[in-house]
Amino acid sequence: MSTLIDGKAQATRLREEIGRQVSRLRQHELVTPGLAVILVGEDPASQVYVRNKATQAREAGMSSFEYRLADSVPQTKLLDLIERLNRDPEVHGILVQLPLPPQVDESRVIQAIHPDKDIDGFHPINVGNIATGGHGMAPCTPLGCLMLLKHQLGDLSGKHAVVLGRSNIVGKPMASLLLQKHCTVTVAHSRTRQLEEVCCQADILVAAAGRTRLVKGDWIKPGATVIDVGINRIEADGRMRLVGDVDFDSAREVAGALTPVPGGVGPMTIACLLLNTLEATCRQHRIPFPDNIMSLAWGGTSSETT
Numbered sequence: 001m002s003t004l005i006d007g008k009a010q011a012t013r014l015r016e017e018i019g020r021q022v023s024r025l026r027q028h029e030l031v032t033p034g035l036a037v038i039l040v041g042e043d044p045a046s047q048v049y050v051r052n053k054a055t056q057a058r059e060a061g062m063s064s065f066e067y068r069l070a071d072s073v074p075q076t077k078l079l080d081l082i083e084r085l086n087r088d089p090e091v092h093g094i095l096v097q098l099p100l101p102p103q104v105d106e107s108r109v110i111q112a113i114h115p116d117k118d119i120d121g122f123h124p125i126n127v128g129n130i131a132t133g134g135h136g137m138a139p140c141t142p143l144g145c146l147m148l149l150k151h152q153l154g155d156l157s158g159k160h161a162v163v164l165g166r167s168n169i170v171g172k173p174m175a176s177l178l179l180q181k182h183c184t185v186t187v188a189h190s191r192t193r194q195l196e197e198v199c200c201q202a203d204i205l206v207a208a209a210g211r212t213r214l215v216k217g218d219w220i221k222p223g224a225t226v227i228d229v230g231i232n233r234i235e236a237d238g239r240m241r242l243v244g245d246v247d248f249d250s251a252r253e254v255a256g257a258l259t260p261v262p263g264g265v266g267p268m269t270i271a272c273l274l275l276n277t278l279e280a281t282c283r284q285h286r287i288p289f290p291d292n293i294m295s296l297a298w299g300g301t302s303s304e305t306t
C-alpha cells in the first residue's frame with residue numbers, strides 16, 4: 001500500500017505561512033497583495049475554482065478583485081480590462097481563467113498581461129525564464145507538484161521523471177522544473193509508442209494527460225512516486241465524482257507514494273497561486289521575498305545549485 005501524499009494539508013500549511021507574511025507586509029510595508037481574477041463565461045466548474053481562489057486569497061489577507069465577463073465578450077474588451085489592471089497599483093497579480101471562448105485569442109490575452117503580474121506563469125517571458133533556469137513566475141500546478149515531490153523525496157537529482165502530457169499549462173513547464181531539479185525527464189503523450197513501458201520506467205510519474213484513469217497499477221514501477229494532476233468529473237451511482245488520470249485503486253497497490261484526487265494537486269495549485277501573488281507583490285515593491293516561506297515551500301532544501 002502506498003503512502004498518501006496529503007496535498008490538502010500541505011496547501012493549508014503553505015497558505016497559513018503566506019497569511020503570516022501578508023499581515024507582515026500590511027503592517028510594516030503598508031502593502032496589501034491584490035489578486036485580480038477574470039472569468040469569461042459561465043462554466044460551472046470554472047465558477048467554483050474562481051470562487052475558491054478569491055475566498056482563499058481573502059483568507060490569506062489579500063485583496064481579491066473578481067471580474068465576470070459574458071461568454072460573448074469581444075476580445076478588445078478583455079484586452080482593455082487587462083490593460084487597466086496592468087496599470088492598477090492595487091493589483092499585483094492577474095489571472096485569466098482558461099479556457100477562453102473561441103472569439104478570443106488565448107495567446108494574445110496571455111501576452112497582454114504584464115510579465116510581473118503574470119502569476120499563472122503563462123507569459124512567454126516567464127516561460128522562457130523558467131526554461132532557461134532563471135527566476136521567473138512558474139505556473140501554479142507544476143509548481144505545486146514540484147513542492148509535493150520535494151517534500152516527499154527530498155533530493156530529486158538523477159531520478160527518472162516521466163511527465164504524461166505536453167500542455168503549456170502543466171506538461172511542458174513541469175518538464176522544465178524537473179530538469180532544473182536534475183531529473184532525467186521524459187515527456188510522453190498520446191502519440192508516444194509503448195506508453196505503458198515508458199511509464200513503467202518512471203521513478204516519478206506525473207500524470208497530466210486529461211484522460212480519466214488512464215494510468216493503471218501495471219503502468220507503475222513498484223515504489224514509484226505518482227502525482228495525479230487529472231481532474232475529471234464522472235457520474236458514479238447517480239452522483240458526480242472527481243477522479244484523476246490515475247486509476248487510484250490499482251495504483252495504490254504498486255506506487256510508493258501517490259496523490260489523491262481530490263485533495264492532492266488541486267489545493268496546492270491554489271496555494272501556489274497565492275505564493276506567486278505574494279512574490280509578485282514583493283518584487284513590484286522591491287521588498288525581499290521572505291526566506292522562511294521558500295524553505296517551507298521547498299521542504300527545507302533550497303541549497304542546490306547546478
Ligand SMILES: Nc1nc(=O)c2c([nH]1)NC[C@@H]1CN(c3ccc(C(=O)N[C@@H](CCC(=O)O)C(=O)O)cc3)C=[N+]21
Pocket residue numbers: 048049052095096097098099120140141231242261262263264265266267269270
Ligand atoms: N489561468 C488559469 N489558471 C489556473 O490555474 C487554472 C485555469 N486557468 N483553468 C482551470 C484550471 C483548473 N484549476 C484548478 C485549481 C484548483 C483545483 C482544486 O482545488 N481542486 C480540488 C477539488 C475542487 C472540486 O471539488 O471541484 C481538489 O483537487 O481537491 C482544481 C483545479 C486551475 N486552473
